[in-house]
Amino acid sequence: MKKLLALLALLGAVTLAAPSWADDKAATPAVATVAAPAAASAAVAPAAAPAAAPALVASKADNAWVLISAALVILMSVPALALFYGGLVRSKNMLSVLMQVFVVFSLISVLWVIYGYSVAFTEGGSFFGTLDKLFLKGMTVDSVAATFSKGVVISEFTYVVFQGAFAAITCGLIVGAFAERAKFSAILAFMVLWFTFSYLPMAHMVWYWAGPDAYLDAAAGEAAGKTAGFLFQKGALDFAGGTVVHINAAVAGLVGAFMIGRRVGYGRESMAPHSLTFTMIGASLLWFGWFGFNAGSALEANGSAALAMVNTWVATACATLSWMFAEWTIKGKPSMLGAASGAVAGMVAITPAAGFVGVMGAIVIGLAAGVVCLWGVNGLKRLLGADDSLDVFGVHGVGGILGSILTGIFCSPSLGGTGVYDYVANAVGDYDMSAQVISQLWGVGTAIVWSAVVSVIAYKLVDMVIGLRVPEEEEREGLDITSHGETAYHL
Numbered sequence: 367m368k369k370l371l372a373l374l375a376l377l378g379a380v381t382l383a384a385p386s387w388a389d390d391k392a393a394t395p396a397v398a399t400v401a402a403p404a405a406a407s408a409a410v411a412p413a414a415a416p417a418a419a420p421a422l423v424a425s426k427a428d429n430a431w432v433l434i435s436a437a438l439v440i441l442m443s444v445p446a447l448a449l450f451y452g453g454l455v456r457s458k459n460m461l462s463v464l465m466q467v468f469v470v471f472s473l474i475s476v477l478w479v480i481y482g483y484s485v486a487f488t489e490g491g492s493f494f495g496t497l498d499k500l501f502l503k504g505m506t507v508d509s510v511a512a513t514f515s516k517g518v519v520i521s522e523f524t525y526v527v528f529q530g531a532f533a534a535i536t537c538g539l540i541v542g543a544f545a546e547r548a549k550f551s552a553i554l555a556f557m558v559l560w561f562t563f564s565y566l567p568m569a570h571m572v573w574y575w576a577g578p579d580a581y582l583d584a585a586a587g588e589a590a591g592k593t594a595g596f597l598f599q600k601g602a603l604d605f606a607g608g609t610v611v612h613i614n615a616a617v618a619g620l621v622g623a624f625m626i627g628r629r630v631g632y633g634r635e636s637m638a639p640h641s642l643t644f645t646m647i648g649a650s651l652l653w654f655g656w657f658g659f660n661a662g663s664a665l666e667a668n669g670s671a672a673l674a675m676v677n678t679w680v681a682t683a684c685a686t687l688s689w690m691f692a693e694w695t696i697k698g699k700p701s702m703l704g705a706a707s708g709a710v711a712g713m714v715a716i717t718p719a720a721g722f723v724g725v726m727g728a729i730v731i732g733l734a735a736g737v738v739c740l741w742g743v744n745g746l747k748r749l750l751g752a753d754d755s756l757d758v759f760g761v762h763g764v765g766g767i768l769g770s771i772l773t774g775i776f777c778s779p780s781l782g783g784t785g786v787y788d789y790v791a792n793a794v795g796d797y798d799m800s801a802q803v804i805s806q807l808w809g810v811g812t813a814i815v816w817s818a819v820v821s822v823i824a825y826k827l828v829d830m831v832i833g834l835r836v837p838e839e840e841e842r843e844g845l846d847i848t849s850h851g852e853t854a855y856h857l
Contacts (some may be wrong), residue, residue, distance in 0.1 A: 422606070424521045426511050428666045432524045435662020439531035442655035443471045443538050450648025451542050452854075454756050457640040458844025459546045460854035466541045466550065470557055471534045477561060485562075486569040486623040487529065492596040493567045495574065502526065512577025513665040516789070520665060528662060532567070535609045537561055542756030543619025544626045547636075547841050550849050552832045559824035560618055564817050568610045571595040572602060572809065581789035601802065602809035603777060603786070605674065606663035608718025608770040611812040616763030617817035620752060625825045627835045628753035630841050641703050649706035653682055656713045660720040673784075674720035677728035678713065684732030685712025685739075692737050704740070707761060711739035714765035719773040724782025731772050740764050770810050774803035 448467040452460050474482070481500055486496035499505065505526075510519035537557050541548075575598050580590035591599060597609070604610060629637065639645060660678045664671035689708025694700040714734035716728055723731070743760035754760065777783035778797050786802070788795035830832060835841075840848035847853060 403527070419727075420451065421508075422517065422519045423512055423844070424519050424524075425666070428513065428518065428520050429524050431667035431671065432520055432528050432665055435658035436524070436528040436531050438655040438658025438662065439528070439535060440471075440655075440855060441468060442590040442652055442659060443531070443535040444468055445767055446648050446651035446655055447535060449537050449644045450652060450710075451545065451756055453641040453644030453646075453648060454542075454639045455545050456637060456844070457855060458846055458853075459638055460640065460846060461852055462550070462845035462849055463545055464540065464854075466545075466553055467538045469554065470538050470541065473554060473557060474537045474561055477558065478533050479526070482533055482561065482566055483526050483529065485566040486533075487525075487574055489574070489576070489593050490570075492594075492599065493571055494572050512579065513580060513669075514670070514787075515666060516578045516581075516792075518666060525665075529569070532607060532611060532659075533561065533565055536565055536607070536615045539611070539615040539758060539762060540619045543616075543758040544622045544753045545755040546621075546845065547629050547835055548626055549833060549836055550845075551836045552828050555828045555832055556622075556824050559827065560820060563565065563824070564618065565610070566612060568614050568816060571597040572604050572610050574598065578789045581658075584790055587790040591758060597809050597812060600808045601786075601805035602772065603722055603773050603802070603806065604718045604809060605721040605773075606717045608714075608766045609809045612717060612762040612766030613713050613770070613810060614817045615814040616759045617814050618821040619758035620750070620754060620763065621818055621821040622825060622834075623752040623754045623759075625771045625822070625829070630838055632753045637819070638702065642706075643683065645706050646702055649709050653709055653713065656717075659713075660717060663720055670721045670784075673724075677716055677720045677723060678727060680725060681716035681732030681735070682709050682712040682730040684729050685709060685715065685736035686777040688733045688736030689740050690736075692740050707739070707743065707757070708736045711735045711761050711765045714762050715739075715769035715772070718770045719765070722773055722784050723776040724784075726782050727772075727776030731769055731776065734772070735765050735768055739766050767810050770806050771803065774806035775799060777802060832847055 403677065427589050444467065448464045451467060452463045455463050479502060481497060483502065484497055484499035485495045492498040502523075505522055507521070507523070509522035511522040511525035513520060537560070540552060540557075540560070573596060575594040576590040581587040597604075602609070631637070656678055657675050661671045661675035664674055681822065686705050686708040689711060690700045690705045693704040699719040712732040712735050715731050717728065719731060739761050742764035746764065747754060747760055750759075752759075775781065777785065778799050779785040780797070783797075785794040785797045787793075825834060836845065836848065
């Protein structure tokens with residue numbers, strides 16, 4: 367009996383110690399006990415919702431590129447534009463121009479963060495966004511902004527500073543048209559009004575859209591298109607600011623030159639640039655910074671950015687040469703002022719086209735810009751009769767109009783351009799050159815009319831409240847001393 371009990375005890379010990387896989391039947395209850403609650407829940411509950419798509423994370427490479435580009439655009443204002451303009455005025459007004467560009471840049475930078483970004487780049491109407499992002503409300507380090515590729519984003523703060531630098535230099539461009547005679551306080555007041563009612567709506571009209579990820583199918587694409595800015599809906603192409611920046615600013619400058627009036631002694635006294643050395647340095651820094659302006663507008667470190675950089679490099683060189691040789695032919699000598707002016711003309715003209723045209727298109731645009739803008743600062747300027755001190759309209763206005771229209775031609779794939787991408791089909795669409803040129807004319811015409819109307823009203827309001835122009839005796843003495851109490855040079 368004892369032996370039998372011992373044998374039974376031994377068999378029991380072995381059975382308890384056996385692994386679960388040793389007896390399938392023994393394992394089943396354990397599994398069933400664990401799985402039963404889930405199975406029971408599934409029997410009475412609806413099917414679980416599909417997992418949400420993972421949040422898009424900003425590309426480190428694209429972020430780095432656009433941040434560097436933003437810094438390059440800031441360099442274009444201070445010191446590049448300031449030095450370019452400063453060298454073109456008389457020595458008694460050097461510091462006044464530097465001060466105007468420097469402070470306008472600072473003023474617009476602050477306004478951009480307070481309300482500018484919100485008005486330009488939030489979904490609202492066709493002409494204005496909303497005030498939902500005042501002071502960049504709700505934005506965090508994890509907030510993202512769309513690029514031009516589906517599923518690819520950059521940090522929204524990156525986009526904020528990049529676009530803010532564009533706004534600041536646009537306002538800075540205007541001061542060259544009425545340099546040497548405008549009140550400093552009047553300039554600042556005008557800039558607040560013009561930035562709010564001309565720059566911001568133009569930026570929204572041309573550049574605001576829902577982003578590529580909204581274009582899932584034809585119906586979604588149509589719905590997304592209706593939320594875009596007015597000129598975006600018209601199909602106007604502006605890669606980096608031909609309408610938003612250059613035409614917009616140039617028209618404001620021309621209106622200012624008319625409304626403020628000519629400089630004392632204009633046409634009778636010498637008003638030659640006091641330092642073409644500074645102008646050449648400024649033009650060179652502009653060229654360097656313009657790579658961020660144009661190539662950065664691709665918003666990604668990709669082939670589109672590389673194309674824009676090559677086009678900016680080549681078109682600027684072509685315009686430098688064409689202006690210089692044309693001037694050489696007409697006047698008998700090539701000038702440093704002509705070469706620097708030609709370079710800026712080339713940069714301006716290629717800006718709307720930079721990421722849309724092939725290299726041959728960029729060469730043609732650059733060569734044309736040098737010659738056409740040379741006429742703009744000579745023949746057209748005489749026809750208009752305005753004292754546009756530093757030829758803002760002749761270079762930025764004429765160059766911006768030329769480049770915007772030629773974008774519609776050379777964007778064609780048959781001429782080496784990229785065509786227009788169809789985000790619903792996820793492929794380049796059929797290109798209609800005539801229709802695209804009409805779209806470009808919509809952009810040019812809207813920029814001219816909108817900026818002109820806003821500018822006239824803004825100048826008039828400022829003139830009524832502050833006065834636009836310094837007294838004649840202060841203008842003769844120079845704005846460095848009379849407006850700022852200092853001089854650029856102590857001889």
